[in-house]
Ligand SMILES: [Zn+2]
């Protein structure tokens with residue numbers, strides 16, 4: 122048995138925590154009563170249960186790290202230079218929303234006229250291919266349009282492009298990528314991730330691989346909660362999975378002007394984005410999933426997409442009432458009062474990514490949306506919604522500390538939430554999303570001995586400095602898996 126002593130925590134009454142065999146077995150026990158226990162003095166640091174990131178594309182994002190990283194390109198010249206230097210065919214992570222000129226296929230033709238070259242935007246909703254690549258990937262007739270002729274892939278054409286690119290990975294690539302990224306997650310204090318994998322853009326091999334990782338609970342590896350991103354209900358039931366969906370796209374993103382809006386984009390008055398599902402198709406899919414006792418999850422960003430999902434969940438749950446179906450919405454970045462009320466009425470669980478506001482809230486979102494208020498955390502909490510936090514890795518890196526910081530310091534002051542509320546987004550609230558509230562999400566007897574030890578007290582540090590808090594060490598099932 123091990124006993125933590127001398128720490129701060131979110132619960133001021135907590136003095137000691139004992140754990141053995143991977144589980145928490147006692148709280149506030151006197152260490153003197155256990156002469157054979159190993160006493161671990163945390164020297165006044167902050168002890169928390171392990172963090173939960175409730176929205177990652179864990180495996181696929183780990184695999185994508187083998188692409189050229191375009192995160193730091195600030196213009197087309199940077200992008201060309203990074204691609205040339207790496208000599209790889211695929212680049213990922215550029216964000217051209219503030220560039221003077223959007224990249225296009227001619228830039229990629231400059232990089233190579235003989236090799237296929239692809240680049241994928243940071244939000245993973247659009248990409249560009251050079252002339253050789255356009256020829257090679259054989260775009261189906263129904264997806265060809267003026268944009269694809271010019272090498273620009275959005276919406277369904279982008280999904281096709283993405284699937285073509287990702288069909289090249291093997292299981293040994295997957296294992297390497299998983300283990301590499303698991304270390305990164307532990308270094309950020311994360312012991313559980315919701316892994317939204319596979320699907321139209323990425324295929325089924327990733328899901329099969331992650332089913333095995335999810336079942337493998339009795340070890341010190343990252344705790345995986347899998348969401349298979351598919352609409353094939355039979356496939357999911359044959360494998361006895363309890364959930365379906367993830368970033369099943371009801372619309373696109375603000376960055377790519379594809380998030381579906383009730384009113385036009387402020388910087389593109391002719392555009393309102395698009396809905397990827399008809400009401401009928403979405404209704405039928407959710408109805409069948411709900412009747413099969415599957416928890417569902419959908420990506421909806423614009424206010425037209427969030428409304429579509431709220432209306433359909435409302436219809437289904439009125440027809441087939443259920444107190445514990447815990448259906449989810451991912452992102453929910455723009456939503457009307459009426460939409461939020463419908464989510465609340467039907468007890469829909471909301472999975473949000475506060476770091477989006479940190480990176481884009483004050484610039485790109487304002488440019489695209491004017492004064493529309495995005496990510497209304499305060500309003501959602503006031504309506505009684507269960508809010509869980511995530512990174513959408515690798516749209517942003519796994520980093521719950523930065524997530525908590527971003528929610529507390531929301532660029533729109535009226536939507537800021539308290540440190541405790543933001544902390545619960547990455548712990549307790551997130552545990553409810555996967556029916557794991559008895560296993561993870563807080564320090565209680567019987568729960569997994571998953572912990573993170575932080576350099577500073579979240580409740581006492583200046584709010585503007587939360588992001589500077591360091592992870593000192595991380596424990597998974599009672600074993601130390603990261604030390605600073
Ligand atoms: Zn998404």
Ligand SMILES: [Zn+2]
Nearest residue numbers: 176178368513
């Ligand atoms: Zn996502």
